Amino acid sequence: MSQIAELKALRGKATGSVGLVPTMGYLHDGHLALVRQARDENEAVVVSIFVNPTQFGAGEDFASYPRDHERDLALLKEERVDIVFVPPVEEMYPAGFCSGVEVGRVTERLEGVSRPGHFRGVATVVAKLFNIVEPTRAYFGQKDAQQAVVIERMVADLNMNLEIVIAPTVREPDGLAMSSRNIHLNSEERRAALVLWRALSLAQQLFSQGERQAESIRHRMSALIQEEPLASIDYVSIAGAASLEELATIEGPALVSLAVRIGSTRLIDNIVLGG
Ligand code: PAF
Numbered sequence: 001m002s003q004i005a006e007l008k009a010l011r012g013k014a015t016g017s018v019g020l021v022p023t024m025g026y027l028h029d030g031h032l033a034l035v036r037q038a039r040d041e042n043e044a045v046v047v048s049i050f051v052n053p054t055q056f057g058a059g060e061d062f063a064s065y066p067r068d069h070e071r072d073l074a075l076l077k078e079e080r081v082d083i084v085f086v087p088p089v090e091e092m093y094p095a096g097f098c099s100g101v102e103v104g105r106v107t108e109r110l111e112g113v114s115r116p117g118h119f120r121g122v123a124t125v126v127a128k129l130f131n132i133v134e135p136t137r138a139y140f141g142q143k144d145a146q147q148a149v150v151i152e153r154m155v156a157d158l159n160m161n162l163e164i165v166i167a168p169t170v171r172e173p174d175g176l177a178m179s180s181r182n183i184h185l186n187s188e189e190r191r192a193a194l195v196l197w198r199a200l201s202l203a204q205q206l207f208s209q210g211e212r213q214a215e216s217i218r219h220r221m222s223a224l225i226q227e228e229p230l231a232s233i234d235y236v237s238i239a240g241a242a243s244l245e246e247l248a249t250i251e252g253p254a255l256v257s258l259a260v261r262i263g264s265t266r267l268i269d270n271i272v273l274g275g
Contacts, residue, residue, distance in 0.1 A: 002086050004132050007046075010083060013136055016043030020135035022126060025049040026066040026180035028172035034139040035079045037167055042251055044131050045074055048085040048176050050092060054100075055121030063111050066253060074192045085133070100124045103150050103157070106244050111146050111268070114234050114259060119150050119195040121247040126151055129197075135162050143177050145255055145270040149244060169269070175201070177269045184265040192230035193262045199224050200238070203256045207273045214247045214254070225260060234259035234266065241272055 001007055011018065019038030023031050038045045049072055058061035069086065076084050100120050107119035130138065134164075142147050148166045155164055170178045175197030185193055199221040206217050221236050239246050241253035250273060257270035 001083055001261045002088060002091060004087065004091060006120075007083065007085055007132060008096050011046075011132075014044050017044045017136035018042055018133065020129065020133045020138040021045065022067065022129050022138065022140070023047060023049055024051045024180065025187055026068055026070050026183070027072045028178045028180060028182075030141050030143060030178040032075065032079060033170050034167050035076065035081060035139060037165065038137065038139050039079065041165070042136060044082045045079075045082045046085060046135065047081050048087075048129055048133070050085075050087055050125065050129075051140075052092075052121055052125040053089060054093070054124060055117055055118050057117055062179070065186075066180050088134065101127045101154060101158075103154050105148050106146070106153050108196075109146075109239070110235060110237055110257060111247075111259070119147070122147055123142060123150060123154050127154065127160075130160055132161060134163055137163045137165050139165045141169060142166050142272075143179065143269070144259055145224060145272075146244060149242065150257070173199070177267075180265065181267065185262060189230055189263045189265065192228050193265075194259060194269075195225050195228040195231050195262075195265055196260055200256060202270045203273065204236075204271060205252065212250045214250055217256070219240060219254075221256075221258065230262055232261045234261060237275075241275060 005166045013134050019042035021038050043212050051131045053062055055201040063248060073084060076206055101123035102120055103123050112119055150163050164172050174194060176193055202224055203217050203221055218238055220234060226232050239255050241255045247254055254273045255270055256273055259268045
């Protein structure tokens, strides 16, 4: 289904709970875990597939973002999804469109520094999807930890009437977080990409051994990543899990997150310590 009016008409007929899983397609097991959870917790499930141009900056990978609609539709059919919403860009952003949702402080660090405008694009499209689908619950992955914080903030601040569900990151057996962008890695880069998980595991290990000085953990993580010749660090952060403010000492739940370029592919990952 590609038209907003068509979707709204069907939504109007649904009497029970509706779960929404917003995606940009090229589905992997992380997306399918969200779909299955939505299936378990709601009477109807809507999945949107929309590679949202407004969340990509100039020079980012909008054009090369992987797409395979036929495969996605087949996977969602197997999962018994009720509605797959695949709007064209002109349907979401018709001529004259000029509004946007601006979430404050929590968008100003981490991904927000490296990708200016990214979260305005995310918040705007997610708010539009919430208005179009009117879901009871919407499902997002912890893999995009800051996105989860931003969406929860937006929903609370703007009194949006739905529940946000954040599901754990799904990983490959060797620890690499599932991501549609992993398809861009050649075999050498795929091996190098494991450095993200190794760095996060090191943080977990140091924390388990009693280390609470965030700078010491950041430093050890960065040193480990720098040993990998194909990796270049964008950021390594240890921040309050809700505030996203960088920490000096870990006292409550801390989000350990990192963005690392492996060749030309930028990967992000995270864990929460002390949660
Ligand atoms: O996480 C994503 O895939 C996207 O940021 C989202 C939430 C579908 C909005 O375009």
